[in-house]
Amino acid sequence: MQIANTTGLPECLFEAVKIVSSRYDKGECDYSLTELIAPPRPRALKRFYSDRIVVEAEDLLYSVIGSSVHALLEALNERPGYKPEVRWFGEIGGKVISGQADVYDERNHIIKDYKFTSSKTYQDGVKDEWVAQLNGLNYLSPTQSNKLVSIGVFRDYSKLKPVPAKGWGEYEVEPWPIEKTEEFLLERIRVHEAAAEDIPECTEEERWSTPDQWAVMKKGNVRASKLADSEEEAADYISKRKDKKQLYVEKRHGTCMRCQHYCEAASVCSQWQNDPRNPNNQEQ
Numbered sequence: 001m002q003i004a005n006t007t008g009l010p011e012c013l014f015e016a017v018k019i020v021s022s023r024y025d026k027g028e029c030d031y032s033l034t035e036l037i038a039p040p041r042p043r044a045l046k047r048f049y050s051d052r053i054v055v056e057a058e059d060l061l062y063s064v065i066g067s068s069v070h071a072l073l074e075a076l077n078e079r080p081g082y083k084p085e086v087r088w089f090g091e092i093g094g095k096v097i098s099g100q101a102d103v104y105d106e107r108n109h110i111i112k113d114y115k116f117t118s119s120k121t122y123q124d125g126v127k128d129e130w131v132a133q134l135n136g137l138n139y140l141s142p143t144q145s146n147k148l149v150s151i152g153v154f155r156d157y158s159k160l161k162p163v164p165a166k167g168w169g170e171y172e173v174e175p176w177p178i179e180k181t182e183e184f185l186l187e188r189i190r191v192h193e194a195a196a197e198d199i200p201e202c203t204e205e206e207r208w209s210t211p212d213q214w215a216v217m218k219k220g221n222v223r224a225s226k227l228a229d230s231e232e233e234a235a236d237y238i239s240k241r242k243d244k245k246q247l248y249v250e251k252r253h254g255t256c257m258r259c260q261h262y263c264e265a266a267s268v269c270s271q272w273q274n275d276p277r278n279p280n281n282q283e284q
């Protein structure tokens with residue numbers, strides 16, 4: 001994988017992003033938990049086209065900055081009872097999988113996972129994939145934990161702003177019964193193994209997509225009078241308005257957040273390269 005800097009990240013940041021990104025090591029295993037939980041298409045594409053993949057340094061920046069939280073937690077090595085950055089291995093369905101816990105509180109059997117993210121990410125609770133990650137770690141850990149915790153360190157926190165009120169949040173995650181986790185992991189292995197034979201498309205959900213919208217605009221206004229989910233809905237809205245002669249419709253493309261900013265396989269993915277929501281396919 002090559003890392004490009006077409007957006008002109010300052011040189012030192014660019015070099016640091018390259019160094020930190022190359023440090024990731026999942027150990028001797030078939031799958032890391034992160035890979036297993038992610039959609040199968042990116043992993044399959046990365047395996048087939050590894051030399052052709054180009055990732056923009058700017059898109060890696062926040063995950064690299066997020067890893068500084070992990071570097072901070074490594075200081076816990078000096079405190080008995082805590083194991084930071086501990087990687088566990090296990091075999092399931094004939095495959096070796098590994099997963100790294102950010103912190104394992106040995107005395108209380110608590111697994112903690114830290115995310116450096118926007119506070120909005122937690123507004124509907126802990127994301128499904130993070131719940132799966134914690135439960136996967138629990139499956140791999142030598143002692144089953146009775147408490148799993150996702151901790152958000154909020155990058156949008158400011159003492160000068162009312163929201164979020166704190167710079168972090170702690171969210172407890174219900175441990176799954178071990179049979180449920182086993183079933184989940186076996187199904188993820190099946191999905192990924194099948195993708196090695198026949199690469200599937202990512203679903204809209206896997207792509208973190210939002211649909212197209214039609215904005216009803218009034219001449220001279222910057223904000224839309226209405227955001228409709230279809231062209232027909234927008235036309236229907238206009239037809240009922242007295243000021244219809246001043247209204248017009250603007251199509252707003254939906255987004256695929258994962259494809260656009262978070263998928264390392266995006267540069268070799270035809271599904272994304274041909275998508276009208278890809279900014280490169282839109283008229284400027």
Ligand code: SF4
Nearest residue numbers: 202259263266269272
């Ligand atoms: S770019 Fe999007 S569609 Fe393609 S593999 Fe990545 S997430 Fe899936």
